[in-house]
Amino acid sequence: MTNPPTNPAPRAAGGQLHAPSAWNVPNALTVLRLVLVPLFVWLLLRDGGHATGDRLLATAAFVVAIVTDRFDGDIARRWNLVTNFGKIADPIADKALTGAAFLGLSYLGELPWWVTILVMVREWGVTALRFWVIRHGVMPASRGGKLKTVLQAIALGLYLLPWHHLAILHWPAAAIMTAAVLVTVATGIDYLSRALHLRAAAKRPLP
Numbered sequence: 001m002t003n004p005p006t007n008p009a010p011r012a013a014g015g016q017l018h019a020p021s022a023w024n025v026p027n028a029l030t031v032l033r034l035v036l037v038p039l040f041v042w043l044l045l046r047d048g049g050h051a052t053g054d055r056l057l058a059t060a061a062f063v064v065a066i067v068t069d070r071f072d073g074d075i076a077r078r079w080n081l082v083t084n085f086g087k088i089a090d091p092i093a094d095k096a097l098t099g100a101a102f103l104g105l106s107y108l109g110e111l112p113w114w115v116t117i118l119v120m121v122r123e124w125g126v127t128a129l130r131f132w133v134i135r136h137g138v139m140p141a142s143r144g145g146k147l148k149t150v151l152q153a154i155a156l157g158l159y160l161l162p163w164h165h166l167a168i169l170h171w172p173a174a175a176i177m178t179a180a181v182l183v184t185v186a187t188g189i190d191y192l193s194r195a196l197h198l199r200a201a202a203k204r205p206l207p
Contacts, residue, residue, distance in 0.1 A: 029068040033093040036065045041100050044160070049108040055162035062160055065097050066153050094149075095123050101156045111159060115181055119152070122188040129195040136198050144187040151180035 043058035069090075102119055105111035158164055158173035 026071075027089070029071060030089045030093050033065045033068050033097060034089070036061050037093075037096045037100050040065065040097070041104055044101075044104045045107070049104075049110070052162040055160065059157060059160040062097070062101060063157060065093075066157075069094055069097075091127065095127070098152055098156065099123070101160065105156070105159050110164070111177075115177070118181065119184055122184050126188060126191045129191055133195045133198045136201070144183060144190060148180060148183040148187050151176055151183055155180045 040058055040061040043054045043061060046054045049055065099120060102111065102116040106113045106116040155173055155177035158169055158176065161169060163169055164173055
């Protein structure tokens with residue numbers, strides 16, 4: 001049994017539910033995350049990525065954007081502010097942010113390109129799978145998918161720091177990134193399996 005929403009959606013006089021307005025705090029946080037992406041990229045790539053101050057600011061922008069990702073979803077669900085705009089813009093903002101971090105680090109030669117390509121193929125592949133099966137059902141984020149997001153965020157945050165090449169940061173960053181890549185691949189295979197099963201179940205004739 002699912003718990004009822006903390007704050008039920010407001011109702012009109014006739015008892016009909018009001019659709020939440022797109023002008024709300026969760027969507028504002030999502031837009032902020034989108035706005036932070038080009039600023040983050042500029043700070044990361046400025047002066048070839050070697051300026052300590054710029055790298056710290058880039059890391060700060062990345063962390064702020066990641067934090068908004070956590071809070072906008074929680075606020076939207078808690079206060080019944082889920083909108084169609086949020087459903088579309090939120091995952092786009094997530095992938096734009098992490099994708100920019102992976103691409104930027106690989107461009108600077110600080111992360112192997114095969115890691116970035118593998119992660120990008122998985123991320124956009126899962127998005128394509130969700131659209132492929134959307135007529136037959138929704139594939140919610142799995143626990144593995146949430147773990148993947150956390151591992152990627154921590155690993156990228158460590159790589160973005162200007163001192164990531166020092167052993168005290170490099171080895172933890174490399175270990176967490178390795179774990180993130182393994183979970184990324186494993187969850188990608190899981191999503192593919194779930195999508196195929198969902199399509200197959202939808203095509204089975206009713207008993």
